[in-house]
Amino acid sequence: MVVELDRLTKVFRDFWLRPVVKAVDGLSLSIGKGEVFGLLGPNGSGKSTTVKMLLGLLSPTSGRVSVFGGSPRSVAVKARIGYLPELSHLHPFLTARECVAYYAGLSGLPRGEARERTRQLLEMTALSGAADRPVSGFSKGMARRVGLAAALVGRPELLVMDEPTSGLDPVGTRDVKTLVRLLAGSGVTVLMTSHLLADVADVCDRVAIMSHGALAASGKVADLLAKTDAMQLDLPGAGPETAAEIAKELSARIGAPVTARRPSVSLESYFLSTVSRDAPEFRLAPFLQK
Amino acid sequence: MKYARAFASSFVLELRSLFRTGVFAAAIALCAAAVAFLPPFLRSDGTDAGQVSIYVRVVFGAVFMVSGAAAFGSACGSYAPARGSSRLSLDLLRPFPPALGYVARCLALAAFSAAVTLCGGAMAAARMMVDGDANPQGGLPECRRMTPPVFEKTLAEEAEEDYAKVLSAPAENEDEERRLANYRDNPKFMVIWALEKKAANGVTIVSPGATHGFRFKLPGGPCTVRIKCPLLLGLRSSFGGEFTLGGETAKVDRIPGSEILIGYENPAADPDGTAAFTFKNGAGRSVILRKRRDIVLLSPGDSFCANFARAAISWTGIVGLFCAFGLMFSSALSRPVAVFTAAMLLIAVMLAPVSSSQIPNPSTMSWGDFIGICISHVLAGAMEPVYDASPVGALADGFMVDLAQALKMLAAGCIAAPAALSPLAGSALKSNPQE
Structure with missing residues (x-):
C-alpha cells in the first residue's frame, strides 16, 4: 500500500490545550499503487486536515499515518511525494521558469536535469510562452499550472492534489484529468480532493466521502454510482418510432412504464469539441513517461 | 553534497527576493542619500584629520547602519508571512531539512548586507576622493596599525x-x-x-614632574605614539612633557586637543623586540591615563580601501549574527511579534554594557534590579566579541581593522550562529501554527 491511515484522529486545541474541534475522527483507509483516489466531503468535513496529516504537515492526535511504509516526515518519503495545494501561493517575484526550477533545486536535482525537466513541464502545462514572466501577473489558472509543474518536477510516486481543477477553464480541466489518468497509467498514485464531483467521477478509481471528520462511504466509483434496481439500453441508429415500439413492448414485459428519449452529450463535451477541435493532444512530459 | 543543490536554491531565492522586491534598491538609495546630504551638516574640530574622521564616522557609519537594518529587517520578515500557508508547506514537503534552508537564508542575508555595504562604501569613498567637504586633502587616507602596550599582567x-x-x-x-x-x-x-x-x-595617575613607563613591541621603522586624555579635557592647553621611546626623546608642550601624537624615526628595540616608552609629565597638574585604552603605538598600515574591506567583513559577521536571530524569530513568530522581539533583543544588547559593570547582589538590591543586571551580564558577556568587532570607530580613527578578528567575527556570525540556531528554527518551521 502507498498510503495507510489507521484510526486517524485529529483534535484541534486552544491555547490552554482545551479541545476545540475534532476535525478527523478515527479515519481508516488505504490507497494502492497506481490508484486514483478521490477524497470528497462538504466544507469542514476534515479533508484538508486529513491531507495535511498525510503529508506530515500536521501531527495526528491519535492513530497512524504511513506513506510508502514510513513516516511522511522522513526525507526519504518526502522525495517520493508531490503536492498541489488548493491555493497557489507562488513566490511572486519569480518567473514561472524560476519557480519550477526552484522546486527542482529543493528536490536536489542536478542543474542540467532541473533545467530540462522545467522546460518539459512548462511545455506540458502550456506555459512555455509565459515562462519568463513573473508569476505575480499570472491568472489563477496559469498559477495553478505553475503549481502543477512544481508538484511534478521531482517525479513523485504519490501526487496529492487539493482541488486540482479549481480555477481552470474546461480545456485546462480536461488536460488535468488526462494528466491524472496518464500518471496513473505510468504507476503514479494520485490522491485528489475536489468539490467538483463530475471531475472526481471522471478520473477516480475509488472515492471516500467524509462527513463530520469520519468516513461516511467509500468504494469504487462505478459501484457507488450504479443504480441496482434499473438497467439502461442504448439503441444506436434507432429512430423515435422504433424506440417507442420497443419501450411499449418492454413495459408490457416488466409491468412498469419505460421511457425513451434521445441521448445528449454534456455541455463540457460540447464546449471542448467546439473550442479545442484543432488543439494538440495533451502529452505527458517525457521524463514523467519513463 | 546531497543537499548542496537545495541549499543553493534557498540561498538564491532569498537573494532574489531581496533584489526583486526593491529592498536592495531602497538600501542603495538610502546610502546614496547619506553620502549626498550628510556631509554639509558635519562639523569637525577644524583639522583635516578631524574632518576625515567625522566624515568616515557619520557617512560610512550610515552605510553600515543601512546595510545592517535592511538585512535585519528582512530577516525578521522572511519566513513570518509564509508560516502556515501553502508556500511554506511546499518548501517543507521537499526532501530537504528546513534547518539547512534556514542557514542558506542566513548566508544570503549576510551576502546581501555585504553587497549593500560595499556599494554604499564605494559611493562614500568616491565622494571622499573628489570632494573637499569630505576630505580637504583629497584622495583616500591611509590607515595605521595600532599596537597596545605590553603589560606584565593580563x-x-x-x-x-x-x-x-x-x-x-x-x-x-x-x-x-x-x-x-x-x-x-x-x-x-x-x-x-x-x-x-x-x-x-x-587608570594610571602621573603626577606633575613624575615619570611613568610602558613597553611596546616595536614593528620596526618609523612609528608614532598616541596618547589620549579624555578625562582631562580642561587641561588640553598644558598637557605635555617628555616622551622617550627606544632612546629617542621628544619634548611636547601646549598641545591643542586631548590627543598627542609623537613621531619617532627609528627607535631602538631591546633584544626581545620591545622598547621602553617613558612619559615625564611636564604639565602643572596630574594626568590621568586609562593605561589599556589611551596609549597606543601606531605604525604604517595599508590603504583605506583594504581597511574598509576588512571593516566590511567584520560588519558582515555582526549582521549575520543578528540576522540569524531575526530569521529564527521569523520562523517561529508572526511578523509583528518577530520584529518586536528582535527589536527588544537589539536594544537589550546595546544597553547591556551600561549596566553590566555592576555586580548583581540580591541582598543589596531589589529582585527586579538583580534579574535585570544578571541578564545584562549574560548579554554583555556573550556579545563582548561583537562590541569589540564593531569596525566604525577604527575606520574613522584611521586604525587598521584586524583581519584575523574580522574573519573570526564573520565565521561566528555567518557560520557558527546560524548553525547553532538552525535546529530551533527547523523545529519551529516544521511545527504548524494551527496546532
Whole structure:
C-alpha cells in the first residue's frame, strides 16, 4: 500500500490545550499503487486536515499515518511525494521558469536535469510562452499550472492534489484529468480532493466521502454510482418510432412504464469539441513517461 | 553534497527576493542619500584629520547602519508571512531539512548586507576622493596599525589580585562593607568578570614632574605614539612633557586637543623586540591615563580601501549574527511579534554594557534590579566579541581593522550562529501554527 491511515484522529486545541474541534475522527483507509483516489466531503468535513496529516504537515492526535511504509516526515518519503495545494501561493517575484526550477533545486536535482525537466513541464502545462514572466501577473489558472509543474518536477510516486481543477477553464480541466489518468497509467498514485464531483467521477478509481471528520462511504466509483434496481439500453441508429415500439413492448414485459428519449452529450463535451477541435493532444512530459 | 543543490536554491531565492522586491534598491538609495546630504551638516574640530574622521564616522557609519537594518529587517520578515500557508508547506514537503534552508537564508542575508555595504562604501569613498567637504586633502587616507602596550599582567591576573585584596582587607566604611558583601555573596567568576572590565578601564595617575613607563613591541621603522586624555579635557592647553621611546626623546608642550601624537624615526628595540616608552609629565597638574585604552603605538598600515574591506567583513559577521536571530524569530513568530522581539533583543544588547559593570547582589538590591543586571551580564558577556568587532570607530580613527578578528567575527556570525540556531528554527518551521 502507498498510503495507510489507521484510526486517524485529529483534535484541534486552544491555547490552554482545551479541545476545540475534532476535525478527523478515527479515519481508516488505504490507497494502492497506481490508484486514483478521490477524497470528497462538504466544507469542514476534515479533508484538508486529513491531507495535511498525510503529508506530515500536521501531527495526528491519535492513530497512524504511513506513506510508502514510513513516516511522511522522513526525507526519504518526502522525495517520493508531490503536492498541489488548493491555493497557489507562488513566490511572486519569480518567473514561472524560476519557480519550477526552484522546486527542482529543493528536490536536489542536478542543474542540467532541473533545467530540462522545467522546460518539459512548462511545455506540458502550456506555459512555455509565459515562462519568463513573473508569476505575480499570472491568472489563477496559469498559477495553478505553475503549481502543477512544481508538484511534478521531482517525479513523485504519490501526487496529492487539493482541488486540482479549481480555477481552470474546461480545456485546462480536461488536460488535468488526462494528466491524472496518464500518471496513473505510468504507476503514479494520485490522491485528489475536489468539490467538483463530475471531475472526481471522471478520473477516480475509488472515492471516500467524509462527513463530520469520519468516513461516511467509500468504494469504487462505478459501484457507488450504479443504480441496482434499473438497467439502461442504448439503441444506436434507432429512430423515435422504433424506440417507442420497443419501450411499449418492454413495459408490457416488466409491468412498469419505460421511457425513451434521445441521448445528449454534456455541455463540457460540447464546449471542448467546439473550442479545442484543432488543439494538440495533451502529452505527458517525457521524463514523467519513463 | 546531497543537499548542496537545495541549499543553493534557498540561498538564491532569498537573494532574489531581496533584489526583486526593491529592498536592495531602497538600501542603495538610502546610502546614496547619506553620502549626498550628510556631509554639509558635519562639523569637525577644524583639522583635516578631524574632518576625515567625522566624515568616515557619520557617512560610512550610515552605510553600515543601512546595510545592517535592511538585512535585519528582512530577516525578521522572511519566513513570518509564509508560516502556515501553502508556500511554506511546499518548501517543507521537499526532501530537504528546513534547518539547512534556514542557514542558506542566513548566508544570503549576510551576502546581501555585504553587497549593500560595499556599494554604499564605494559611493562614500568616491565622494571622499573628489570632494573637499569630505576630505580637504583629497584622495583616500591611509590607515595605521595600532599596537597596545605590553603589560606584565593580563586582565584576569589583575582581576584576581584585586579580588584577593578586597577579600583580605577589613571594610572601614559603609561603601567598603557593601563592596565586600558583593564580593562575598556572588559566585567568584561573576566578580572576576566585573573586575576584569574594571581593570580594562583602569587608570594610571602621573603626577606633575613624575615619570611613568610602558613597553611596546616595536614593528620596526618609523612609528608614532598616541596618547589620549579624555578625562582631562580642561587641561588640553598644558598637557605635555617628555616622551622617550627606544632612546629617542621628544619634548611636547601646549598641545591643542586631548590627543598627542609623537613621531619617532627609528627607535631602538631591546633584544626581545620591545622598547621602553617613558612619559615625564611636564604639565602643572596630574594626568590621568586609562593605561589599556589611551596609549597606543601606531605604525604604517595599508590603504583605506583594504581597511574598509576588512571593516566590511567584520560588519558582515555582526549582521549575520543578528540576522540569524531575526530569521529564527521569523520562523517561529508572526511578523509583528518577530520584529518586536528582535527589536527588544537589539536594544537589550546595546544597553547591556551600561549596566553590566555592576555586580548583581540580591541582598543589596531589589529582585527586579538583580534579574535585570544578571541578564545584562549574560548579554554583555556573550556579545563582548561583537562590541569589540564593531569596525566604525577604527575606520574613522584611521586604525587598521584586524583581519584575523574580522574573519573570526564573520565565521561566528555567518557560520557558527546560524548553525547553532538552525535546529530551533527547523523545529519551529516544521511545527504548524494551527496546532
